[in-house]
Amino acid sequence: MLANNRQQTSQPLLEVNDLQTHLVLGRGTLKAVDGVSFSLNRGQTLGIVGESGSGKTLTSMSIIRLLPKPSGRIVGGSIKFDGIDIVSLPEKEIAKNWRGNRISMVLQDPLTSLNPVYSIADQLGQPFRYHYKDMSRREIRDASIEMLRKVRIPAPEKRLASYPHQFSGGMRQRAVIAMAIAAKPELLIADEPTSALDVTIQIQIMDLFRKLQEETGVSIIMITHDMGVAAQLCDRVAVMYAGRIVEIGDARDIFKRPAHPYTQGLLQSIPKIGQRQKRLYAIPGQPPSLFNPPKGCRFADRCPHRMPKCDVYPPTVELESGHSAACWLLESKA
Ligand SMILES: Nc1ncnc2c1ncn2[C@@H]1O[C@H](COP(=O)(O)OP(=O)(O)O)[C@@H](O)[C@H]1O
Numbered sequence: 001m002l003a004n005n006r007q008q009t010s011q012p013l014l015e016v017n018d019l020q021t022h023l024v025l026g027r028g029t030l031k032a033v034d035g036v037s038f039s040l041n042r043g044q045t046l047g048i049v050g051e052s053g054s055g056k057t058l059t060s061m062s063i064i065r066l067l068p069k070p071s072g073r074i075v076g077g078s079i080k081f082d083g084i085d086i087v088s089l090p091e092k093e094i095a096k097n098w099r100g101n102r103i104s105m106v107l108q109d110p111l112t113s114l115n116p117v118y119s120i121a122d123q124l125g126q127p128f129r130y131h132y133k134d135m136s137r138r139e140i141r142d143a144s145i146e147m148l149r150k151v152r153i154p155a156p157e158k159r160l161a162s163y164p165h166q167f168s169g170g171m172r173q174r175a176v177i178a179m180a181i182a183a184k185p186e187l188l189i190a191d192e193p194t195s196a197l198d199v200t201i202q203i204q205i206m207d208l209f210r211k212l213q214e215e216t217g218v219s220i221i222m223i224t225h226d227m228g229v230a231a232q233l234c235d236r237v238a239v240m241y242a243g244r245i246v247e248i249g250d251a252r253d254i255f256k257r258p259a260h261p262y263t264q265g266l267l268q269s270i271p272k273i274g275q276r277q278k279r280l281y282a283i284p285g286q287p288p289s290l291f292n293p294p295k296g297c298r299f300a301d302r303c304p305h306r307m308p309k310c311d312v313y314p315p316t317v318e319l320e321s322g323h324s325a326a327c328w329l330l331e332s333k334a
């Protein structure tokens, strides 16, 4: 009954509201995430895109509560998961009931997520030993084989005894994904999970995420600097720039009618199939410092449409249902 009610509710799985995450460093306070809001429904994939340094990783580290120590702290906003604000939950509670369990994460480089001195069996068994204390060794072994099968690693019974260095890059990333989904999370955050892999393997891993979502109904946050990946995999896309979301909407709307000049710039920098380009377009200039970000639009210095008004932070304008962007060019559409 209860489970049924839960599935029928239209409440989003995740609601992030005005999240502010700072890193207190010797040089000053870095406002890495500066008022980020978005929501994610069950079974859906949200892409977070943006150039390096825009705050994508620290947004996700805030959600899973793995901020750099001792500098990182959430200083404002809320992160509601299934209606519960997890920002104020103590670390002990997060470690026991949330991280790896309800919320799980796959990092960019599988080498940093796997320990070279332990076998795949040891590492795959870890989430089971941690979250399901009553499982027997035999049950853990069977469950680990099942997980390797789920991520399409061939001959999983034989592979279990291997060490990470005996796996290819793509296989290691599959093993890391297996560990991340072992305790059946409701939210899987993947932080640039294919950036360290070559293009054919990237496509296979993205395909794996899609299949796992179909099979398990897991919600996914896919962090990527690659608009092509976002287009393939995501239902909704949030574009981050200098600690803020500058545009968010259904993937189709974002790609058909990008409203923010920054999104337009990112889209121009995707290589087009069948079209030979001498050099890929890159948006000129650099993002502003997050120690002391400008008061106005943070993209203004690099924007081809800059106006005097841009010295004031632009309002967020809703363009169509669920699609909004923060830019003065859209003022007339408000
Ligand atoms: N551990 C850290 N120590 C100091 N600065 C950091 C650390 N992690 C991230 N930053 C800084 O915080 C900002 C946001 O970083 P990040 O969230 O990693 O961006 P992205 O994932 O979009 O590349 C950047 O300016 C980055 O240099």
Ligand SMILES: [Mg+2]
Binding pocket: 053, 056, 057, 058, 191
């Ligand atoms: Mg990152």
